[in-house]
Structures are given as structure tokens and as C-alpha cells.
Amino acid sequence: MEKMQRQLEKLVEKNRHWCDQGNTATYIPELSKQDPGMLGVSIFDTQGRQWHAGDWQMPFTIQSLSKVAFFICMLVDNSFDVLTRKISVAPSADGFNSIVNLETKNEKRPLNPMINSGAIAGITLVRGATMEEKFLRIFTMLGKMTGNDELSVNQNVYQSEKEFGDRNRSLAYFMKSTGIIDGDVDSLLDVYFRLCSIEVVCADIARMAAVLAFDGRAPWSGETLFDIKTARIVKAVMTTCGMYDGSGDFAVDVGLPGKSGVGGGIMAVSPRNLGICVFGPALDQRGNSLAGWKLLQCLSEELDLSIFSTCKP
Numbered sequence: 001m002e003k004m005q006r007q008l009e010k011l012v013e014k015n016r017h018w019c020d021q022g023n024t025a026t027y028i029p030e031l032s033k034q035d036p037g038m039l040g041v042s043i044f045d046t047q048g049r050q051w052h053a054g055d056w057q058m059p060f061t062i063q064s065l066s067k068v069a070f071f072i073c074m075l076v077d078n079s080f081d082v083l084t085r086k087i088s089v090a091p092s093a094d095g096f097n098s099i100v101n102l103e104t105k106n107e108k109r110p111l112n113p114m115i116n117s118g119a120i121a122g123i124t125l126v127r128g129a130t131m132e133e134k135f136l137r138i139f140t141m142l143g144k145m146t147g148n149d150e151l152s153v154n155q156n157v158y159q160s161e162k163e164f165g166d167r168n169r170s171l172a173y174f175m176k177s178t179g180i181i182d183g184d185v186d187s188l189l190d191v192y193f194r195l196c197s198i199e200v201v202c203a204d205i206a207r208m209a210a211v212l213a214f215d216g217r218a219p220w221s222g223e224t225l226f227d228i229k230t231a232r233i234v235k236a237v238m239t240t241c242g243m244y245d246g247s248g249d250f251a252v253d254v255g256l257p258g259k260s261g262v263g264g265g266i267m268a269v270s271p272r273n274l275g276i277c278v279f280g281p282a283l284d285q286r287g288n289s290l291a292g293w294k295l296l297q298c299l300s301e302e303l304d305l306s307i308f309s310t311c312k313p
């Protein structure tokens with residue numbers, strides 16, 4: 001326990017200098033106000049133990065980490081066949097908000113639910129007679145997975161996302177024109193923007209990752225939140241698509257199912273073992289936390305966490 005604690009503190013200090021090499025997201029102006037020098041980490045294991053270091057208590061917005069909960073709700077509320085008729089689970093070699101593939105690839109379906117187009121289209125598949133019910137369905141899943149029943153939307157980030165969300169509007173209108181979605185685009189995007197603007201700390205996201213590590217059960221209560229098959233599919237798609245066009249590099253460097261958000265968070269899942277969250281708002285070119293990635297790479301090497309490693313005891 002003490003050893004792990006010291007190890008994490010050392011890893012934060014060792015990797016903090018990477019913060020200087022990245023930039024906070026500017027296309028959502030409110031996010032550019034974050035201090036780029038922050039770096040924190042939280043870990044929960046499947047037995048309920050926890051470790052934290054660095055700026056782990058600093059609030060940040062969940063951003064695309066919430067897409068993991070979107071995808072879980074989509075899977076629970078639909079058969080896999082129905083779901084993949086609308087959204088495939090193919091990796092993308094383009095950025096998370098790319099529009100080009102909707103026209104040129106994949107019979108107009110969004111490539112996967114971890115990029116913006118797939119997440120926005122996916123909301124329409126989540127159970128709920130109204131957009132508000134769909135919001136609550138995903139929000140409730142996030143509350144259960146984080147073990148935090150006091151989650152709330154950061155209003156400044158939400159307003160900023162809404163004001164500067166024209167790329168997401170473009171994606172949604174394009175998908176409406178090709179019949180992937182129907183109905184009112186504004187209310188659909190309002191759900192999306194709110195679910196990206198939920199404020200969390202590292203510990204919340206590490207608990208969320210621990211639920212996936214524990215195959216859909218909450219380690220702190222034993223409650224089953226979704227079934228093992230759903231957990232398996234989500235971890236597979238996180239591995240191939242969770243870091244967008246950086247997913248291949250992340251598989252090599254870290255070797256864990258991962259998901260990033262432009263707020264600076266990255267969640268990583270060590271199956272049957274650990275839920276991990278790192279937070280560092282200075283991002284690389286692809287929108288992934290730079291120092292967070294490097295910290296995870298060191299952690300994975302030191303603890304031999306890669307799922308592709310052949311030398312497990």
C-alpha cells in the first residue's frame with residue numbers, strides 16, 4: 001500500500017515536465033483557462049483499495065470520458081446487431097471530431113462510439129421517450145459508475161461548448177441529412193454538451209474504470225451495473241478506438257483499454273485488477289493528455305500492466 005503510494009508520487013514528479021510540451025484545449029475557450037501544469041492520478045483496485053497522488057483532487061470536466069457511459073447505455077438498451085447497423089466499432093485514423101468519414105467511408109455510419117459523431121448518434125439509441133429521459137439515463141449510469149451521486153454540470157464549460165460547438169452541429173446536421181439521426185438537432189446536442197461538461201475528479205473516473213475492470217460490478221458495493229458481455233465489448237472498443245487516432249500508439253505504449261477527454265482526463269482499465277485515472281490538461285496534437293499518457297506508460301511498465309504482455313507471473 002505504502003509502496004504504491006510512493007510509486008505514484010514519484011511518477012507524478014517524474015512526468016510533470018511533460019506538461020510544458022502540451023496545450024490546453026482552445027476550441028472550447030473555457031477549457032483553455034485550465035492550469036496546464038497540473039498532473040494527478042487515482043487508482044482503485046477491484047478489492048476496493050485506493051491510491052492517489054499529485055493534483056488528483058482538482059476538478060475537471062469529463063468531456064469524452066462520458067462516451068464510455070453513453071456506449072454502455074447503448075449496449076444495454078439495444079442488441080449489438082441493431083446498434084452496429086447505426087454505428088460500427090471500427091477504428092478511425094482521423095481526429096475525434098472529424099466529419100470526412102461520414103461521407104467517404106462505412107456506408108455513412110459513424111465509425112465508432114468513441115468519436116463525436118458516434119457518440120452523438122448513439123444518444124438517440126439510448127432508452128428514453130424524450131431527450132431529457134435519455135440525458136437522465138446516461139447521467140444516472142455515470143453517477144453509479146463513479147459512485148458519486150452529487151455529480152453536476154459545470155455551467156461555464158457547458159455554455160462555452162454550446163457557444164463554440166459548430167463542429168458538433170455540423171456532424172449532427174450531416175447525420176440528419178443522411179438519415180442516421182432524426183428529430184431536433186438542438187435538443188440532441190444539448191444532451192451531448194451537458195454530458196461532456198460534468199465535473200469530476202480523478203477518483204470519480206478511477207472508480208468508473210474499476211467497474212469495467214470488475215466486469216460491470218462496483219467493487220465498493222458489489223452491485224452489478226451491467227453484464228460481463230457489455231463490459232467486454234466496451235473494453236475491446238476502448239482498446240481499438242478510445243484514444244482516437246492515437247489508439248494504436250496507446251496500445252503499444254500503455255497496453256490497456258483507455259479513453260481520453262479534452263478536459264485532460266484519461267481513464268485506463270487493467271482487467272480484473274485496477275481502474276486508473278490520470279489528469280493533466282496540457283494535451284498533445286490529438287487531444288490526449290500528454291503528461292497523463294507518459295505517466296500511464298511508466299505505470300504500465302513498472303507494474304507490468306499491458307494486456308499484451310506475455311511475461312505475467
Ligand code: GLN
Binds near residue numbers: 064097263
Ligand atoms: N466536448 C468535446 C467535443 O465535443 C469532447 C471531445 C473530447 O473530449 N475529445 O468536442
